[in-house]
Amino acid sequence: MKTIEVDEELYRYIASQTLHIGESASEILRRMLNFTPAMLVAEEASHSSINASINASVAPASVAKVVSPAERSQRIGELLLSEEFNEQKKAVDRFLLILSVLYQINKNDFADATESLHGRTRIYFSNAQETLLQNGRHTKPKAVPETPYWVITNTNSERKRSMVEHIMAAMQFPAELIQQTCGSI
Secondary structure (H helix, E strand, C coil), X not given: XXXXXXXXXXXXXXXXXXXXXXXXXXXHHHHHCCCCHHHHHHXXXXXXXXXXXXXXXXXXXXXXXXXXXXXXXXXHHHHHHCHHHHHCCCHHHHHHHHHHHHHHHCHHHHHHHHHCCECCCCECEECCHHHHHHCCCCCCEEECXXXXXXEECCCCHHHHHHHHHHHHHHCCCCHHHHHHHHHCC
C-alpha cells in the first residue's frame, strides 16, 4: 500500500463519494475511475506492445498513445476539479471546456459522436462556423478550444448537458462520470 498526499479540498471530494461506511479511499477511487485489475494487465500489455514497436525501429511519432479507460476518466475528473473549470461562471464556458477535453482524449471517437448529434433543424457541430450559421437561426456558434470544431451555443443548459451526455456515452465513459460531468454544466 502506497501513501499519497492530496489537498483538503480533494480529500473532502473523495470522501463525499463514499457509498457505504468503511469504504476505503482506494475503493472509492477505483469506482470513480471505473478501474479494475484487468485494466492494469491490459495497460501493461499495451506498454509492452508499444515498447516492442519502438524497439523494432518504428518512429516514436507514429506510435499512437493508447489512453486507458481509467486515464480517460481521470482526465475528466481532473478537469472537473481544476481551478480553470471552477472559475467559469457561465454554463457555456464549462460546456466548451468539457468538449475540448473530450476531443483531446480521443479525436476519432469525438468525431463519430458529434457526427450523429443534431436537432430537427440544426446541426450542432461542424468544422466551419458558416455551416452552423446556415443551418439554424441565432445559433451563436463558438469555437471549441484546441479543436477544429465549432458548436452552437444558443441552447439552454439542459440541451448542453444532453449533448455532453450523448458524446460521453458514445465514447463509453462510465454512467456515474457522465452524470457528474453533465451536472457540472
